[in-house]
Each structure stands twice: as C-alpha cells, then as structure tokens.
Amino acid sequence: MARKVSTRKKPSRDKIVLNERFKIESEVFDKPTLLSLMRIMQKGVINRMEYPISTGKEANVFLATTPSEQSVAVKIYKIETTHFLRRKEYLEGDPRYKKFRGRERDLVFAFAQKEFKNLQICERAGVHAPRPLFLEKNIIVMEFLGREGRAYPVMSTVGPAEGDLESILEDMRKLYRAGLVHADLSEYNIMVWEGPPYIIDWGQSVALGHKRSEEYLERDIYNVLKYFAFFGLYRDPKAILAWIRE
CATH class of the missing domain: 1.10.510.10 (Transferase(Phosphotransferase) domain 1)
Structure with a gap:
C-alpha cells in the first residue's frame, strides 16, 4: 500500500524559509524562555534558531542549527498557557511525579522534563522516536525528523x-x-x-x-x-x- 503523493506544485525551499522566518519574528517569547534559549546557545548546543516547523496549544517546535551546521528540532513549551491545567492527570497519576506540588509554571517545566525522560526511555528501548539531546527548563532540543529544512x-x-x-x-x-x-x-x-x-x-x-x-x-x-x-x-x-x- 503506497502513500499518495500530491500532484500539486510544492513551494520552493527558499519560499518556505522566507515565510517561516517571517513567522518566527511574530512569535512572542517570554523573558524566561529567551534566557533559557541564551543559555542553550552559550553551552554550544545550538548557535541559531531558524523558523517554526510546528505550532500547537502547548508548545511550538522550531528548526535550529548546531555549531557544526546540523539541523535539530527545538520544542518550546509555552509558559503562559492554561492548557496544562487540563492535563495534570497525566502528571499527577504518574508515580515518577507523585510528589509534584508546583505552580502552573512548574507544571510546564515538569511536562518538558517528563517528555525528555520519556524520549530517553524510547531511545534505550529502540522505539522509533526523536533522539533527545538537551533539556533546559521548558525547552527540549531533539533530533530533527526531516530533510533539507522540511x-x-x-x-x-x-x-x-x-x-x-x-x-x-x-x-x-x-x-x-x-x-x-x-x-x-x-x-x-x-x-x-x-x-x-x-x-x-x-x-x-x-x-x-x-x-x-x-x-x-x-x-x-x-x-x-x-x-x-x-x-x-x-x-x-x-x-x-x-x-x-x-
């Protein structure tokens, strides 16, 4: 059973990059997130952010480049959102976080940490999932699943x-x-x-x-x-x- 490939003309990579660069300019980062991004860059994990590749209620994912010019994905959990309050059951019922009693911001940090640890479990178990690379507060750097920036x-x-x-x-x-x-x-x-x-x-x-x-x-x-x-x-x-x- 083969996948169906669209016959519509695909936009050029340059056009995608320009469009997405414009989107990242309009993306609002709170001060703690900007500080975390600076720390990640200072540690040499990435040297520049490129453009968003996925947006959602809880988090946005960006393409970034490492000092060795490798593409990686940077997932940024949104600190200023109430969406996590409706998903506390996934955290509170998990024995790894049974003692969690934090503020809403701490809840966001806990979800980022939880995803990072879950990705580590996937890697050890041989499950096909993005390889986790680095965690800083509400930001996860992971393997980029794509080709030529897409x-x-x-x-x-x-x-x-x-x-x-x-x-x-x-x-x-x-x-x-x-x-x-x-x-x-x-x-x-x-x-x-x-x-x-x-x-x-x-x-x-x-x-x-x-x-x-x-x-x-x-x-x-x-x-x-x-x-x-x-x-x-x-x-x-x-x-x-x-x-x-x-």
Whole structure:
C-alpha cells in the first residue's frame, strides 16, 4: 500500500524559509524562555534558531542549527498557557511525579522534563522516536525528523505505507516492556517518510504505575487500529492487547 503523493506544485525551499522566518519574528517569547534559549546557545548546543516547523496549544517546535551546521528540532513549551491545567492527570497519576506540588509554571517545566525522560526511555528501548539531546527548563532540543529544512509529514496528511502498522505495534510493545504507554497515540503524532514511522509528542506519556495506564494503552490500540482499518488493514484489538502485554 503506497502513500499518495500530491500532484500539486510544492513551494520552493527558499519560499518556505522566507515565510517561516517571517513567522518566527511574530512569535512572542517570554523573558524566561529567551534566557533559557541564551543559555542553550552559550553551552554550544545550538548557535541559531531558524523558523517554526510546528505550532500547537502547548508548545511550538522550531528548526535550529548546531555549531557544526546540523539541523535539530527545538520544542518550546509555552509558559503562559492554561492548557496544562487540563492535563495534570497525566502528571499527577504518574508515580515518577507523585510528589509534584508546583505552580502552573512548574507544571510546564515538569511536562518538558517528563517528555525528555520519556524520549530517553524510547531511545534505550529502540522505539522509533526523536533522539533527545538537551533539556533546559521548558525547552527540549531533539533530533530533527526531516530533510533539507522540511519536517517529515504526519501520517494523517499522507496516509500509511506497507509495513507501517506492524512497525507501530512493535514500537508499542517495546514501549510497554520498557514500562511506558504513549497515552495519546494516533495518526496525528506519527511522522512518516522513507523507512519506519516515528512516534512524536511524548509529554503526556505515562509509566505503567499510573492508575490509568492500561486504559490509555487500550485507547492507543483502538485509535491506531481504527485508522488503519480505514485502509483495509484489520487487527483484533483484544489479540493485539494480549500480545503487547506478553
């Protein structure tokens, strides 16, 4: 099953860069975030920010360049947002953060730290996810999943390819064996290109000690299988659940 490639003419890379450079100028960074970015640059992790490659309610992701001219992704969790207050269940129920009693800003820092640690677990477990590189307060520097300054598309925009379902389920199994559940897995946070798909957005992922971890696992399985069923690929959710738990 091949992915469908759009026949529309794609904008040139130069045009994309110019457009995105304009967007970054309009992006508002609070003072603590700017100070954190300065510290990251002073430590030689990156030497310049390029342009935004993804925006969301909780965080924005930017392309950045290292001193060796390598592209990396910089995920900046937004400090001035109330969205995290509605997602405290992913933190408070996680045994790794059971003693957390912080302010809203501390909640944002905790989510960034949590995602960074979850990415480290993914790397050790062999799960296809961005490689974590550096953490500073509400900022994560990680592997850039893309080519020539363009991020790989998410599965929801281009569809799956042969072997994608098996790869995702295998990653879910590896993750479970490593003691983690993604807890928000769907076609919207799976990036695809040549080779196996990569799973992104790990801030809400929980340890198996979380009281709702099994519920989240079942939901992840349901969302993934429902999406692939649309393309004629069917799997038994109960059988997949038992296989992951083996």
